[in-house]
Amino acid sequence: MHVLVVNDDGPPSQQSSPYIHSFVHELRKSGASVSVVLPHAQRSWVGKAHFVGKTIVPTYFRPGTLYTDDGSTHDRPRLDGGEEWVLVDGTPASCTQIGLNHYFQEKGPIDMVVSGPNYGRNSTALFSLSSGTVGGAMEGALCGKRSVALSYAFFNRNHDPVIIRSASLMSVRLIKYLHANWTPGVDLYAINVPLLEGIDKPERKILYTHILQNRWVTGCSFEELEDDEADKSDTGRREAEIRGDVGEHEHKHLALKHKKFIWAPKFADIHRSVEESGPGNDGWAVAKGYVSITPLKANFMHYDGLVGQELNINAIESMGSLLLKAGPQEKSSCWAVVGYEDAYVQPKIQAALKKSIPCIKFASNLTEVPLENSEKVVHWSTYESIDFESVLQRPDSIICCSYIIRKALIRKHYLAQTIRQHVTKHPESPLSKAFPLACDFELDYAEFLDEALIETYELCDSLRANEEKSGKDRQWWILKPGMSDRGQGIRLFGTKEELTAIFQSFERAEDSGDDADESNEDQGNNKGTSIVTNQLRHFIAQKYIHPPLLIGNRKFHLRTYVLSVGGLKVYVYKRVLALFAAKMYSPPWKDSQDLTGHLTNTCLQSGEREGSVRLFWDLHASLPGGTLTLETVWGNLCKIVAETFEAAATGQRVHFQTLPNAFEIFGLDFMIDTDTNVYLLEVNSYPDFKQTGDKFSGLIEGLFEGVVEVAVTPFVGLSGVGGGVDDLVKVLDIGLGSW
Structure with a gap:
């Protein structure tokens, strides 16, 4: 195999190019014929x-030790046939062109171009799109050669020869494997090898990844220079400095005058984007110490979301996006009525709309919008504030953030019926195992409980059987009001006597005008979760999931945000939350009255909630199987979401009615048992985004940006410039028509 090696760091240098010599040495030792063309600087x-x-x-470089x-550089090539590399005063792409076409013909055709190893990682879009290393490999691919961009991700500046050699051995092994097993359709691979001890060992994990899409967000990537700072223009030293720089640089805002600037990017943006991302991307893999291989195309690949759509240039001009003819006095024709009535959520929605639709204008209500023209309106408000009459009358002009009817999903007793009917028709459905057995009934007063339970055969049989069993051997049940939220009215029981006592405690509180939890000490530490039975009436009793999967002996559930668009596309937001109970878990037979170890609703937790909200993808270190377990859970979760929405859309058309000009964000809650089975608990409309907290507020901002990109910008006739789309995974796309 004849390999052309290029790079963007230049000839061997402990300061700016410390890896190239080791890699070429090991590649040649493996039996490959190696030719080298590098930039001279x-x-x-x-x-x-x-x-x-x-x-x-x-010029011509003769490697040393x-x-x-x-090593030494010479103006003319040597005549004795010894090892010599070509240096050119050009770019990495120029090195590739010159190496492929003007040197080394006597060695035979070049089989592969390897650009690198780069001094530092080339993961995430911010590194990769500017990388000379990737550029050199891209040039090779455009010349019809199989190409690899190779980078070494260092974590300190101790250039340990043992670790560098391990990385070179791993790189050579990967390159030879990829050459022999090249995937059709791939033009080049971008490889990132972490400089870690034993990186060449067989147990080291190697993952195929995608590039993390990130952006500069904290300011300019150039720093002003004073005249006495000219020494900073030493490009080799600057490259060594900025590769590890994660700090902030002060910017001075001065009057217009002659200035000099030096490249000083703020890598905090990159590090932050990696920390906040989910698994599967190149930045995440390198941060975990994995070898990352990213298959790429040698072009600016098209975005699938736009393929097949018509570009209506007239509509875009009228929207004020291109403004080819519009003057400064022309009014925007895209409006937003945002009335979410939540100080945590409202500014995030407005920021997401502004980011993707810069020309958008905001109004407090629809009466302020001149709808007689071709204006588009985004109506993003609380359910009670949405003008559904206008939404129905103007389906081409107004898009709103909620369907009118969706109780087949969001009311617990309807959800139980929806799933039960779907599983009856489709017994092979994943919902047959993913939704715990639930019995729904109606009750006004505790004295009528016997009549209410007449048709709940499974529940009655279980309660009768439990009478003769000890607490540990019983099948425990959880009571849920069909239309409550925030943990209201939830109780645990194992016998009919306990169920009766629960409803009697609700009635005593209602009669006395006090909180049910305060009026009955036997109900334990459940303050703030009482209900009035005859106002809700609808209940479900559902099998309690035991034993649940615990982390740190605390129970948790997964909060997953799901976007439903039109009629009907469904997306799952990959940045899932794990919400933990306030107290350590204790089985229900030990204390079924104190729910603080059972309920994972963070809204019920007072005071500090440190550790109660975590990121799902960060749980790998706490679970058997690590990331593989999380990926399995994620895959099953997506299947359950798709099946649930399909069950509602196809089997409950009266109680789940989609609109072509509507979208909605739902919060779905899931539980995992000790066998890592995934169970759907409930579906919430208008989920409580505040429970995410300030620490992970960027997660909610990313969600809203993705929602705008996926649901809003196509409706208003624009291709937005926001983000978050990569984290919204489409799991269902079925045509239901307008209704």
């Missing part, structure tokens, strides 16, 4: 550029 961050109009003049800087 540091050429990082130039992408796939060429210097137009510049005459390229080569491994891991030292004793």
Whole structure:
């Protein structure tokens, strides 16, 4: 195999190019024929550029001792046949072109181009799109050669020869494997190898990844220079500095004058985006110490979400996006009525709309919007504030954030009926095992409980059987009011006597005008969760999931945000939350009255909630099977979401009516048992986003940005510039028509 090696760091240097010599040495030892063309100096961050109009003049480098800087550069090639590399005063892409077409013909055709190893990682879009290393490999792919962009992610500046050699051995092994097993359709691979001890060992994890889409968010990537700072223009030293820089740089805002600038990007943006991302991307893999391989195409790949759509240039001009003809006095024709009445949520919605639709204007209600023209309106408000009459009358002009009827999902007793009917028709459905057995009934007063339970055969049989069993051997049940939320009215019971006592406690509180939890000490530490029975009437009794999966001996559930668009596309937000109970878990037979170890609703927790909200993808270290377990749970969760919405849409058309000009965010809650089975607990409309807290507020901001991109911008006729789309995974797409 004949391999052309290029890079963007230049010839061997402990300061700016410490890995190239080791890699070439190990590649040659593996039996490959290796030819090397490098820039004569540091050429990082130039992408796939060429210097137009510049005459390229080569020099010739003779490598010295491994891991030292004793190589030498000469104006003319050597005549004795010894090892020699070509240096050119051009870019990495130019090195590829010159190496492929003007040198080394006597060695035979070049089979592969390897660009690197780069001094530092090239993961995430911010690194990759500017990378000279990726540019060199991209040029090779465009010349018809199988190409690899290779980067070493360092975690300190101790260039340990043992670790560098391990990385080179791993890289050579990967390159030879990829060459022999090239995937059809892939033009090049981007490989990131962490510089960790034993990285070449067989047990080291290697993952195929995608590029994390991130952006600069904290400001300018250039720093002003004073005249006495000219020494900072040493590009080799600057590359070594900024690769590890995660700090902030002060910017001065001065009057217009002559200035100089130096490249000083703020890598805190990149590190933050990696920390907040879910698994599967290149940045995440490298941060975990995994080798990352990203298959790429050698082009600016099209975005599937736009393919097949018509570009209505006239509509875009009228929207004020291009403003080819519009003057400064022309009014915006895209409006938003945002009335969420929540200080945590409202500004995040407005920011997401502004980010994707810069021309948008805000109104307090629909009467302020001139609907007689071609205006588009985003009506994003509380359910009670939405003008559904206008939404129905103007389906081409107004999009709103809620369907009118969706109780087949959001009311617990309807959800139980929806799933029961679907499973009866489709016994192979994942819902047959993913929704615990539930019996629904109606009750006004405790004295009529016997009559209410007449048709709840499974529940009655279980309660009778429990009478003869000890608490540990009983099948425990959880009582849920069909139309309550925030943990209201939830209780545990194992016998009919206990169920009767629960309803009697509700009535005593109603009669006395006090909280049910205060009027009956036997109900334990459940303050704030009482209800009035005859006002709700609808209840379900559902099998209690035991034993639940515990982390730190605390029970938790998964809060998953789901976007439903039109009629009907369903997306699951990949950035799932794990919400933990306030107290350590104790089985229900030990204390069924104190629910603080059983209920994971963070809204019920007072005071500090440290550790009660965590990111699902961060739980890998606490679970058997680690990331593989999380990926399995995620896959099953997506299947359950798709099946649940399909069950409502196809089997409950009266109680779940979609609208073509509506979208809605639901909060779905899931539980995991000790066998990592996933169970759907409930579906919430207008979920409580505040429970995410300030620490993970970026998660909610990303959700709203994705919702705007997926649901809103196509409706108003724009392709937005926001983010979050990669984290919204489509799980269902069925055509239901307008209703």
